[in-house]
Amino acid sequence: MRISRLKLSNIRSISALSFDAAPDINIIHGPNGSGKTSILEGIHLLSIARSFRTHQSRHVITEGQPLTTCFAQIDGPDGGGSLGIERTLQGELRVRYRGEDIDLTTLASLMPLQVIDSDTFNLLDGSPSVRRQFIDWGAFHHTPGFISVWRGFQRALKQRNSLLKRGTIERSLKEVWDREFILHAERLTELRRAYIEALLPHFAEISEQLVREVKTELKFSPGWDTDQSLQQLLDESFERDMRQGFTSVGPQRADLRFKVGNRAAAEHLSRGQKKLVVSALKLAQGQLYAAQRGQPCVYLIDDLPAELDRGHLGTFCEYLKQSGSQCFITCVEPSSMLEVWGTETDGALIQLESGQLTAKQRFGESDE
Numbered sequence: 001m002r003i004s005r006l007k008l009s010n011i012r013s014i015s016a017l018s019f020d021a022a023p024d025i026n027i028i029h030g031p032n033g034s035g036k037t038s039i040l041e042g043i044h045l046l047s048i049a050r051s052f053r054t055h056q057s058r059h060v061i062t063e064g065q066p067l068t069t070c071f072a073q074i075d076g077p078d079g080g081g082s083l084g085i086e087r088t089l090q091g092e093l094r095v096r097y098r099g100e101d102i103d104l105t106t107l108a109s110l111m112p113l114q115v116i117d118s119d120t121f122n123l124l125d126g127s128p129s130v131r132r133q134f135i136d137w138g139a140f141h142h143t144p145g146f147i148s149v150w151r152g153f154q155r156a157l158k159q160r161n162s163l164l165k166r167g168t169i170e171r172s173l174k175e176v177w178d179r180e181f182i183l184h185a186e187r188l189t190e191l192r193r194a195y196i197e198a199l200l201p202h203f204a205e206i207s208e209q210l211v212r213e214v215k216t217e218l219k220f221s222p223g224w225d226t227d228q229s230l231q232q233l234l235d236e237s238f239e240r241d242m243r244q245g246f247t248s249v250g251p252q253r254a255d256l257r258f259k260v261g262n263r264a265a266a267e268h269l270s271r272g273q274k275k276l277v278v279s280a281l282k283l284a285q286g287q288l289y290a291a292q293r294g295q296p297c298v299y300l301i302d303d304l305p306a307e308l309d310r311g312h313l314g315t316f317c318e319y320l321k322q323s324g325s326q327c328f329i330t331c332v333e334p335s336s337m338l339e340v341w342g343t344e345t346d347g348a349l350i351q352l353e354s355g356q357l358t359a360k361q362r363f364g365e366s367d368e
Helices: 036-048 104-110 118-125 130-142 148-165 171-210 228-238 236-245 272-293 310-323 337-340
Strands: 001-012 013-021 024-027 069-076 081-088 093-097 111-116 217-221 255-260 296-303 324-332 347-353 356-362
Touching: 001 036, 013 036, 013 148, 013 356, 024 111, 024 337, 036 069, 036 081, 036 104, 036 296, 036 324, 036 347, 093 104, 104 148, 104 347, 111 118, 111 272, 118 130, 118 272, 130 148, 130 171, 130 255, 130 272, 171 217, 171 228, 171 272, 171 310, 217 324, 228 236, 272 296, 272 310, 310 337
Parallel strands: 024 324, 024 347, 111 296, 296 324
Antiparallel strands: 001 013, 001 069, 069 081, 081 093, 217 255, 347 356
């Protein structure tokens, strides 16, 4: 899917804003605090009904306003249509596509996108839950039926943990929920592993392009020692789990390990190299999606030039140019990126000041 037109109302400092988007590169520039990232938030709301900056809708809505609305005209293989979302201060949500209400699962499949911002560093430095979310997003789009397996596991895990918190469990009840847990755990792990195996060649290719000076290896950790049966490990950890009140082995502890040689990548890489590695991971996820589905993801990239020297920034921009993806990129000053893209790229410059659109032009054209 691609966005051909975007219209936002009452999102942070933006009271009302609309523009026609370029099919390839959209550079949103302006001084700090001008509302650049709020445009990315609006697009993100249209994809999964929440912001990537906060889970509380009241923080996104312009102060003094009861709700925020985001609309987009999207184009895609199915013909596209009008997509709209409304969020109220009370958290109420309405999503419509082509004039009909749709649920969040349908919305998530409609306009997949990737966000690269300062929080993306958490793929290296953050908790394992961040990396599990990354895996599960990819597996959701990679494997039909993944969401039902994931939900089945979450139910089994929740039920087993609830039993552990009781302090005593009948043997027959433990056996029932151990079987249920293992059934969903092994299937979920199988799908996660298959996704990572499909992702690895794309990550290797893109990381080689973006950060040639180091080789980063990626390994999937399922959350338990697979040389032993999961039932055996559940039995061995049962007393400890009873004391703690939660299950200590299984897919809920899965992770991705990043290595440079024998060292953890987070300890070895510079700040700029970390940005390139985590960006390569996100770009690889988008590339795999495009290869499988025949259509690219949309990329939201907040402050692309930050942390990058001119050479690495140029390489990053060149990859985006060749990817065929629609990109919405924020920055203070766009000149360093325009040197790479030039007038042959179908792109647009969108200038903001204090939440207002002050200028818009296509690459190579004068201001509108």
